[in-house]
Amino acid sequence: MKFPIFIADAFTAKAFRGNPAAVCLLENKLDEDMHQKIAKEMNLSETAFIQKLHPTDNFTQSSCFGLRWFTPVSEVPLCGHATLASAAVLFHKIKNMNSTLTFVTLSGELKARREEDGIVLDLPLYPVHPQDFHEVEELIKTAIGDTLVQDIRYSPDTRKLLVRLSDTYNRSFLESLKVNTQNLPQVENTGKVKGLILTIKGEPDGQTQAFDFYSRYFTPWFGVAEDPVTGSAHTVLSSYWSQQLGKKTMHGRTACFQILKNLLNLKLVFLLICTIHLKM
CATH class of the missing domain: 3.10.310.10 (Diaminopimelate Epimerase; Chain A, domain 1)
Structure with a gap:
């Protein structure tokens, strides 16, 4: 064939x-x-x-x-x-x-x-729920060691764990953070978690464009240590940060690319030049 x-x-x-x-x-x-x-x-x-x-x-x-x-x-x-x-x-x-x-x-x-x-894509928007730290402590410690964590949420629809790092961290810290993904499938083998999102709050306006949040995504359970730009992760990030910031229009950036302008109408505009628009 x-x-x-x-x-x-x-x-x-x-x-x-x-x-x-x-x-x-x-x-x-x-x-x-x-x-x-x-x-x-x-x-x-x-x-x-x-x-x-x-x-x-x-x-x-x-x-x-x-x-x-x-x-x-x-x-x-x-x-x-x-x-x-x-x-x-x-x-x-x-x-x-x-x-x-x-x-x-x-x-x-x-x-x-x-x-x-x-190109505009219609993607789902998935809610997230508070997650008890002790239930996922070993997973988080394995991935990021003693890095300070501010919030933990879980998306049952996508089986993604969203970990918000402390607001004291900035973009350069997130981008340079060494994440141990090799052992995660052994640490978490129940099937509950299939993806790990690390995210931090964005930085205020400066000489360059401000971003509301930054993120990185890891899914060794599916054989991908780190995925540089992940639309499915943003169906969870959009839900979380919209609630946290009280905003329907947001700019987000992954560790590798500026990829997201969120307008939470679940229309992702992939411009083929590193930008996505989410419109409500």
């Missing part, structure tokens, strides 16, 4: 930068184990598989497709940058004629809309 595979660099205007994802266009169904074998061969944080839903569908004219995402070791329920990559391939490489695409996924229907300056 032959089918095209594209490599798309999200959140950048230059090749070999941003967050890459592989995109596979499937004319026919694959054997289940082939998805994982291909993702392992691609060896990127995510490989996306776009599947026709009906025999009469085609990638140029149809507007609704199945979409699945795989890391090199496992299928994941949601991936933002690989969804962006999938929409970009269909819109810009395959020349899909529709202005809006619908992807049927494990996280429900996700829509991608073409706009003049990018």
Whole structure:
């Protein structure tokens, strides 16, 4: 069986930068184990598989497709940058004629809309709940040692643990923090946690653009030590920081890229140049 595979660099205007994802266009169904074998061969944080839903569908004219995402070791329920990559391939490489695409996924229907300056994605917004420190103390200590923690929240929908570091820390501290991810799957093997978000409050206005929050994301449970830009993590970060700051418009930055402008209407605009807009 032959089918095209594209490599798309999200959140950048230059090749070999941003967050890459592989995109596979499937004319026919694959054997289940082939998805994982291909993702392992691609060896990127995510490989996306776009599947026709009906025999009469085609990638140029149809507007609704199945979409699945795989890391090199496992299928994941949601991936933002690989969804962006999938929409970009269909819109810009395959020349899909529709202005809006619908992807049927494990996280429900996700829509991608073409706009003049990018692509808008509809992603879910997941609530977070207070998490008792003692229940996750070993996980946190293993990951960041004695780093001061200000708040801990848990998202049962995504199985992500959000750890807010002390407000005394700044961006450079977060970016240079050495995080031990190698032992996390052994420390937390109950299945409750599948992703770790480290975040801090942003800094006040200065000579450069201010950010409301900074973050890094780790998911060794899915075989990815650190994912530089993660849409699924921002479905949790957006919920948390909107509550904490009382804001519906926010700017966020990952350790690697400025990627987010939040307007909590769950429309992520991937500009393909390192910026996302979340609108409510």
